[in-house]
Amino acid sequence: MTDTPAISVRGLTKVFGDKTVVDAVDMDVPPGAIYGFLGPNGSGKTTTIRMMCGLLTPDGGAGECLGYDILTEAPKIKENVGYMTQKFSLYGDLTIRENLDFMARMYRLKNRRKVVDKTLTDLGLEGRGDQLAGTLSGGWKQRLALAACMQHQPRLLLLDEPTAGVDPKARRDFWDEIRRLSKRGVTVLVSTHYMDEAIQCDFIAYIAYGRKLIDGPAAEIPAKVGLHTWRVDGPDLTELEDALASRPGVEQVARFGAQLHVSGTDEAALAAVIAEEKKKNGTHRWQKKDTELEEAFIYLMATAADNFGAPGGPGE
Ligand SMILES: Nc1ncnc2c1ncn2[C@@H]1O[C@H](COP(=O)(O)OP(=O)(O)OP(=O)(O)O)[C@@H](O)[C@H]1O
Numbered sequence: 110m111t112d113t114p115a116i117s118v119r120g121l122t123k124v125f126g127d128k129t130v131v132d133a134v135d136m137d138v139p140p141g142a143i144y145g146f147l148g149p150n151g152s153g154k155t156t157t158i159r160m161m162c163g164l165l166t167p168d169g170g171a172g173e174c175l176g177y178d179i180l181t182e183a184p185k186i187k188e189n190v191g192y193m194t195q196k197f198s199l200y201g202d203l204t205i206r207e208n209l210d211f212m213a214r215m216y217r218l219k220n221r222r223k224v225v226d227k228t229l230t231d232l233g234l235e236g237r238g239d240q241l242a243g244t245l246s247g248g249w250k251q252r253l254a255l256a257a258c259m260q261h262q263p264r265l266l267l268l269d270e271p272t273a274g275v276d277p278k279a280r281r282d283f284w285d286e287i288r289r290l291s292k293r294g295v296t297v298l299v300s301t302h303y304m305d306e307a308i309q310c311d312f313i314a315y316i317a318y319g320r321k322l323i324d325g326p327a328a329e330i331p332a333k334v335g336l337h338t339w340r341v342d343g344p345d346l347t348e349l350e351d352a353l354a355s356r357p358g359v360e361q362v363a364r365f366g367a368q369l370h371v372s373g374t375d376e377a378a379l380a381a382v383i384a385e386e387k388k389k390n391g392t393h394r395w396q397k398k399d400t401e402l403e404e405a406f407i408y409l410m411a412t413a414a415d416n417f418g419a420p421g422g423p424g425e
Contacts, residue, residue, distance in 0.1 A: 201243025
């Protein structure tokens with residue numbers, strides 16, 4: 110990776126009607142990074158990404174993407190973008206080859222036949238070009254959709270919840286492929302609600318109600334959120350959960366399988382509650398743990414709703 114960001118934007122703002130759906134967002138994306146955008150439904154992730162890549166004109170702010178101005182050189186950026194949407198973006202009633210050819214036409218590729226043949230070979234689908242795309246399994250559809258939007262060799266790939274509804278093996282294969290692309294220098298922007306997609310990302314931005322609440326390397330996000338966490342297992346966890354939820358120092362109790370993860374930002378106050386619990390009830394096993402992305406995001410989601418979700422906030 111070089112030091113020059115693939116994307117650098119400042120103050121990006123978008124207003125639809127009387128609603129500010131993206132509010133003064135700054136962002137730097139290193140080249141070749143896999144950059145995840147997380148946040149609740151309708152929080153402005155897709156709108157932010159589309160503005161960053163020249164696909165949508167901002168109402169405020171400025172920046173560069175792949176060395177081009179997002180306001181004045183959008184067509185040049187678009188030529189370098191591959192876009193794979195959440196919904197299967199190929200035509201089920203066209204064959205695999207026809208789908209690839211259609212995408213190659215959209216990008217006005219020269220030597221279309223050769224490009225499509227190569228894509229089919231790379232996918233291992235040489236003998237199946239005439240099969241209807243709609244008859245492929247979910248995992249294969251997804252591989253085909255990805256290959257189709259990479260045929261023009263974009264430097265930037267946009268993925269919108271790319272593995273929604275795909276089985277775990279296909280998800281893993283898909284992310285292996287994304288990592289290979291990222292190693293080759295393709296910058297990848299991923300919009301998602303899914304934790305197992307988020308943990309694949311090198312960098313994460315959390316967007317809520319049009320505002321960027323936090324961003325940075327994925328590994329640093331839990332520390333930035335500042336939560337301390339204990340795990341507890343033992344009998345009657347539901348009762349324990351209810352009892353802990355109202356205690357000062359406990360800001361979050363989340364169930365993870367047969368454990369509760371109990372978190373708070375005030376380390377001493379949290380430790381005091383737990384010491385008291387241990388004394389009162391010796392049947393539970395308590396253990397301090399590192400706060401992980403999932404706990405951090407549950408916390409961000411809840412605090413964002415408290416701070417911005419009320420009527421009159423930017424999301425309303
Ligand atoms: N073209 C448009 N015209 C009017 N409102 C829009 C338009 N595009 C998006 N919105 C609104 O802007 C808000 C942000 O939408 P956006 O798609 O960016 O959110 P998101 O975080 O990507 O959501 P999701 O996770 O559900 O895909 C939503 O309230 C949406 O309804």
